[in-house]
Amino acid sequence: MELWNTTLENSFFLIGILQDSKYPGLVCATITFLYLVAVICNGLLLLLIVMDKRLHVPMYFLLSQLSLTDLLFTTVISPKTFVDYLHGHSKISFSGCGFQMFMILTIGGSEDILLAFMSYDHYVAILHPLNYMVFMRAKVCWSMVTTSWLLASINALVHTIYTMHFPFCRTRKISHMLCEILPLLKLACADTTKYQFMVYTMDVTFLFIPLSVILASYTLVLNAVFHMPSTQGKQKALLTCSSHLTVVGLYYGAATFMYVLPSAYHSPQEDNILSVFYTIVIPVLNPLIYSLRNKDVLGALKKLLGKGSLAPKL
Structure with a gap:
């Protein structure tokens, strides 16, 4: 454990998508643009839900929490990427690495569970x-x-403390754009095999328990929808559920590829691209998916802009 004190005095270097790209300026500009779009879209959706009384119902309350989660998720990553490009390096301190890891695990885990609660909300609304x-x-x-x-x-705190307690070798290059557990453990000067298995087990648990709830909820929902006598009722129910299922598919698809599929089936470069997808691209897509076909949200937006009264509810 002699390397522990040395670790505290040193920083890490994140070898992410900027370093792997032939055009880092273009990549940085794209990430910055997507971040601004994510901030505007999620911020606007939060504003609409807070200001419009017609959106003061449980479904939109949970949607506001999803927007807040997405906003925090992309803010943990995108501004640092922009600063790294300006400085010409991707240096991150030991404490900064631990903080980033804690935030990513907390926000990602929270979104996993929140998506399951949102599926339960749709189950109750329809059945x-x-x-x-x-x-x-x-x-x-x-x-x-x-x-x-x-x-x-709680899960994030336990894993962050335990991961950061390992002594690390002199090489400080993390083959990832984020301070995540498995890429960091590759630098540890200790046997981390058992801990890596525990991390994998927790990843699977955090993904598949909420996913099981989602699948069970929508199995019951779809069964009820197909037995509805009204065609209009079926369309309304399917439209309500389709947005959430699209978000679930995007988020869990990327997360499963990253954290459940063995590392032999994906390279660090693919991991970096997926990290950009679920921390930056998905926060841009989520508010658009929930808003573009939602008459309540579009009506609230028209009211806010002074272009008309609220449209009828879905």
């Missing part, structure tokens, strides 16, 4: 519409949000 406001009352919604952040932060 128990008369009791929707009872099952999804304010106390329940806040409990869902608190639970997602609490479980994710």
Whole structure:
């Protein structure tokens, strides 16, 4: 453990997508542009949900929490990428690496659980519409949000502390654009095999338990939808669920490839591209997916811009 003190005094270098690219300026400009779009879209969606009383219902409350999560996710990554490009290096301090790891694990874990709670919300809305406001009352919604952040932060804190306690060798180059656990463990001067297995187990748990809830919820929802006598009711229900299922597919697809598929099946370069996708691109897509076909949100936007009254609800 003699290298522990040395580790504290040194920094790491993130070898990410900027360093691997032939055109780092173009990559940086693209990431910065996507970050600004993510901030504008998610910020606007949050503003609409807060200001418009017609959006003060559980479904949009949970959607606002998803937007907040996406906003935090991309903010942890994108500004540093821009600063790194300006400085000409991707240096990150030991404490900064630990903080970034904690935030990524917390925000990512929270979003995993929140997406499951959102699927439950759709289940209640479609199968128990008369009791929707009872099952999804304010106390329940806040409990869902608190639970997602609490479980994710506890998991993140444990893994961050344990990962950063390892002694690290002199090479400080992390083959990743983020301070994540597995790329960092490759620098450890100790046997991390058992811990890597534990990390893999926790990754699978955090992904597949919420995913199982989502699949179970939508199995019941789709069964109920296909037995609806009204064609209009079917279309309304399917439209409500399709946005969430699209978001789930994007997020869990990228996360499964990154954290569940063995590392032999994907290279560090592919990991860097996927990291950009789920930390920067998805936060841009999520508010667009939920807004473009949502009459409530579009109506609230028109009202905010002074171009018309709220459109009828879905």
